[in-house]
């Protein structure tokens with residue numbers, strides 16, 4: 076049968092529920108969509124017969140509404156459409172497709188009525204309009220002006236607004252109590268929306284209760300409404316009623332407005348439906364919600380997520396928010412589903428030892444209890460919930476997880492869970508050390524572990540981390556490594572470990588013993604490097620997804636999937652799930668043998684890149700021919716770096732021109748700069764304080780006026796540095812020599828030549844001759860050409876540490892280790908051509924780069940394929 080036939084079956088009056096469900100799935104699949112979930116059929120029964128959420132890849136989604144027999148998409152009124160759009164809106168899906176058996180309307184709910192396209196459909200053209208490809212064409216062509224904001228943003232704004240209002244009405248109210256009132260509001264509203272789908276006619280139960288009763292205490296109204304739904308408020312262990320009672324002093328008018336905002340804030344086009352949200356979208360809202368409410372002042376500085384702060388959360392005051400995008404949670408859950416026999420998957424024993432608001436646990440449960448899977452029944456749902464474990468040391472995170480899971484249970488079974496959920500508010504590392512969480516116990520461990528810098532950890536936490544790591548400890552360790560080790564311990568043999576980690580895990584020294592343990596006793600199933608992704612703008616974009624199976628690599632012989640993703644994360648992760656090798660300019664997915672991970676550092680290279688890497692490694696490193704040093708470090712740039720115009724002419728000798736990173740470009744440097752850095756040397760020798768005071772009194776006076784700040788530097792308080800000196804100024808023998816300089820962070824190579832040695836650079840590496848004889852013009856030009864080449868760009872991109880937004884951080888060690896062609900083997904004529912090209916002021920910059928790139932890649936010995944791979948000549 077074809078899509079068109081399935082459609083007739085879905086829409087026909089006489090079709091049974093069971094047949095319709097199968098036809099819905101087949102309809103979606105025939106058009107290349109992945110059916111995700113069917114929604115309650117009772118939503119808008121007069122016009123619609125069924126609703127289905129479909130996806131393609133990890134990110135694309137649309138809500139489909141199948142109209143009742145006799146209805147036409149073209150005839151739906153604006154108000155009927157608006158009502159139905161609540162479905163997609165509350166599921167955080169922008170696109171909604173209305174389908175009758177002879178026409179289709181494709182609407183974007185954030186831009187309705189502007190984006191509202193009508194098509195008639197027949198057997199021959201149905202896939203032009205409704206297949207993934209057809210839909211992508213239509214949706215991509217739309218220039219979308221958004222009238223509404225997404226539902227999650229609106230809910231978060233409502234909560235942020237009310238947090239402010241309530242805090243001004245009830246001074247000193249704490250975050251925990253605020254979270255309790257919002258949890259209670261969300262829960263009651265979700266129950267109401269759930270019941271409304273079944274039988275409730277009343278529009279706004281909370282408001283009706285408030286206006287009909289003499290009572291205006293918010294806790295009483297909430298309890299009364301729950302009782303109306305036959306839910307006993309005191310049975311709910313995820314709502315702290317003592318906290319909720321604290322809000323009883325709010326007056327009736329305030330309570331009424333709060334309730335209104337939880338139905339539909341004035342500026343928004345759609346009603347909230349918390350039952351719909353609960354099923355698919357609330358986990359996303361919780362991630363932001365938790366960051367809005369739960370972070371205390373201390374934690375927000377010290378705790379960094381590997382994942383970004385969402386711009387929309389920026390307004391709730393720099394909360395250092397922790398947010399795992401839904402697609403990562405979905406990816407892990409699907410990976411587990413696709414790699415576990417179905418029966419076993421439905422009862423998987425899963426733990427997240429740093430569960431936050433429970434996004435991972437919830438997503439696994441959503442997949443385990445999928446209503447589209449006919450084998451799912453009440454027993455399997457109960458078994459799934461009984462096998463889910465979460466730990467978080469933040470009590471508020473635990474209550475959000477409990478609420479989130481309880482709501483999910485409610486919307487799938489119509490009941491709240493009869494047994495308490497196993498979410499425990501404790502320190503996971505303690506629980507592991509005390510054996511409350513046993514080794515070899517879980518089918519799957521999933522986590523985005525907390526990344527707290529060692530310096531921010533207290534003694535007790537440091538000890539705990541050391542104890543959990545035991546022999547795996549190496550150098551200074553960050554908190555996340557203890558979670559990696561714990562996860563590996565508590566997974567059962569044959570079980571999975573799914574982690575979100577910093578990209579540094581692949582190569583950092585402090586993780587080397589953990590990597591070595593993995594290579595011996597685990598099978599790496601997947602390693603996806605997302606560190607170049609733009610979506611991770613903001614803090615801490617160092618993301619790596621790692622999936623391990625606790626089976627020795629030699630026994631399993633399963634190849635590992637490696638993904639390097641710079642864009643199109645959805646299709647890329649989908650390719651990982653499908654086990655498809657792909658190579659595009661935006662991402663590549665490929666397989667490697669397990670011995671790939673026997674290496675000390677895990678550099679993720681495709682077969683083509685491996686060939687390139689081997690070829691490059693046949694050359695000696697830059698450190699053999701040149702010296703690589705780090706720029707100056709002052710410890711107080713605000714004091715030591717000044718505007719040039721503020722320095723008296725007579726004292727210019729102790730101030731050196733300072734070249735900012737952004738002033739450095741390929742080959743060229745500016746003639747003049749505006750800043751200078753304090754440079755305490757005279758005739759090549761360091762100055763003493765007494766000399767400075769006598770010879771450069773104004774500079775001394777200036778430094779003296781900042782003595783307080785300068786003394787606070789670590790090296791000064793340890794008596795390792797005098798108060799008036801930069802910590803590592805670098806002498807004239809380094810700083811004042813001709814050298815190659817570069818910015819510390821780079822997207823593409825920008826190595827400039829400081830021919831006269833007149834600039835100082837900060838932190839970033841500098842390349843200079845091993846001795847003064849090597850300061851010659853041609854040699855510096857040659858190495859600048861090598862460093863600015865596509866080969867160097869590739870090498871640094873793959874081997875140097877990553878910073879956010881695809882930036883690479885250039886460190887002395889990575890430059891020293893970079894392979895370079897031996898200049899002694901380069902014909903003099905070629906050296907001259909390179910040098911002349913660089914010196915030629917009239918040369919077109921692009922042409923110069925293409926020509927030099929070609930020469931350098933030949934010197935490296937690249938063949939045509941490798942040149943094409945690196946886009947040499949483009």
Ligand SMILES: C[S@@+](CC[C@H](N)C(=O)[O-])C[C@H]1O[C@@H](n2cnc3c(N)ncnc32)[C@H](O)[C@@H]1O
Pocket residue numbers: 362379380381397398399427428429430431432433434435466467468469472501502503504522523524525526
């Ligand atoms: C990076 S967040 C991850 C939250 C959520 N799983 C996610 O992926 O978005 C880390 C969580 O770990 C919790 N946490 C930090 N240290 C912990 C510890 N020692 N034991 C248990 N939880 C901890 C924090 O409270 C926070 O909720």
